[in-house]
Amino acid sequence: MLKKSIRFPLIYFVALTVWQLIFKKDIEWIKNIGVCFIMLLFISLYNWAQKPYEWKKEK
Template sequence: MLTLFKKSIKFPIIYFAVSIVWQLVVYREVSWVDSIGICLLTFLILFFYHWTNVPYNWKKGHNE
């Protein structure tokens, strides 16, 4: 589960940092709610995507 978190958090953090710097340079003010919202939504989408790619062990706990 920790590897899913690590895979999913990289892009949103980079986007957040670049977005904040861009807004400060271009507009001289930062729209924090928009930046945090987009970062959180991106994280959730990527986390779900990586979670769905993990195969489930159907015979887990069954002794044959």
């Protein structure tokens, strides 16, 4: 589950960093890392919420 969750934020981080390097010449590391961490948390929470809970499994 972690592999699926980390792929998109990592690609976003690399793309955002390269974009800032080319066009701004100034990379905002803290902002980039923060946004990617929040994306990772939301994607992980979404993937966790998609698993159905079996209420009557014990009975």
